Amino acid sequence: MSQPSSWPLSVDSIRFVIPRRIVEALARHPLSEQLYPLGIGYYQHARGHRMQRDRHDDYLLIYCIEGRGRIETDGRNRRIRPGDLVLLPRGHSHRYETDAREPWTIYWVHFDGPRADDFIAALEPDPQSPLIPLGIHSRLVADFEALIDARQASHNLAAFVHCANQLRQLLTHIALLRPIAKRQADDSLDLEKVHSLMQARLHEQLDVGTLAAAVSLSKYHFIKKYKALTGTTPINHFIHLKIERACHLLDVTTKGVNEVAWAVGYEDAYYFSRIFKKSMGISPTQYRRIRLGEIGYKG
Template identity: 60%
Template sequence: MSTPSNWPLPPQSIRFIIPHKIIEKLSNNKLSKDLYPLGAGYYKEAEGHRMERLEHDDHLLIYCLDGKGKIRVNQKNIAVNSGDLIVLPRGTAHQYASSLNIPWTIYWCHFEGALADDFITHLQISEQKPVVHLGLHSSLVSEFDALLEARHSSYHLNAFINAANQLRQILTHIALLQPLVRSQDADSFDLEKIHSLMQARIHEQLDIDTLAASVNLSKYHFIKKYRDITGTTPINHFIHLKIERACHLLDISSRTIAEVAFMVGYEDAYYFSRVFKKVMGISPTQYRKLQVGAWSYKSFKTATV
């Protein structure tokens, strides 16, 4: 694997390098050998982040959620902005750096596999111009988050096989999105940008002022426009995203209710349980009992916040 940057990792950022023994198993497993991650991460407001690779021996994907940066490939400097995707195939020497004034927030993944070259070709992104404006897509953000879930697996191979197939989902999703990408009017309401910001901050609190500022609107006009388009309020949608995430964590792990609450931005587990029950109709404990059949699906009724 190409050496990842040694950028000092602050809180709320992630750098996850898959151990060599796991990579060896992935490369020999029929379910993952065609495509598998070598390492992945999420860098939030990555001030001072920079990298230079004269030798690049795997494939690298970088998805910029916010902020700015730049990359130098083939003796050309290319600006990187929010919503841009960088694809660096094996063998492509490169330099990149986060902006000093508006540091980028990015997801990244190094990957390999017997069909990795074919997946790169399928993206139809020129090596001469490896930066494309894909736009901000909340579903893609969720897929990167799911890929990073493997780091909680205690190195169980099945979790990494799942991550390998999540990477396949990400790359094929990008290929599907590309023909649909088109520039938006400067004054258009970028709903995907708002939802992507919500997904990226799902483990935190997020206020209306921050959401409104992301699309350059006043709080009043933002709430009105959002409700006109979606039929709900932005905070209600954000709460539902948090509870969806909590359900996923309850499904796939044995974490305590308090731990799950903290992972979706609630320091008070009791308050989290109240919000969860208001949305789902049952408590987190009752929801977890669905897994073992101790709670009937007939009792499972969703509510509206």
């Protein structure tokens, strides 16, 4: 893997370098040998983040969902905006950094494998630019979040094989979105941007003012437009996404209810359980018992 950034992580940011022993096993495993991740991360409001690589020996994908930055490749500088993907194949020296006034929030993944070039080719990149202006897509944010979940796998090879195949899904999802990625120049509400911010902040609280500011609307007009388009309020949808995430954690981890509550932004486990039951009709403990086969879907 190319040298990772030495940027000091903030509290809400993640950098996960996959252990070399696991990478070597992925490179040999028949279900992952063609394409596998090397490192995965999420940097939130990454003030001061910058990186320069004169030697780049893997593949790097960066997805900017907030803020701005710039990148220099082949002697040319380009601005990076929300919704831009940055694709850096091996062998290309580069330098990138966040904007000083509007620090970016990004997902990133370093990856490798003998079929990596084929997956990149499917994205139809511009040979003159590393940028793919894809736009903000909440499902793509969820794809990156699924990759980041691999850090909970400890040294379980099966979990990392699954992660490698989630990387395939992410890249093929981008290929699916690429032909229809157009920047809309009208004044309609950008739901994808709003929902992507929600997905990225599931582990914390998020107020209506922040969501409204992200799409340059007052709180009143934002709530009105959002409800007209979706039939619900932005906060109700955000809670729904949190409960979906909580269900996933109850399904795939052994975290206690307190830990799950904390992971989706609730410090009070009792309050979280009330919200969960209101949404799902059963408590978090009962939900997990269904997964374990101790009770049926109907109780």
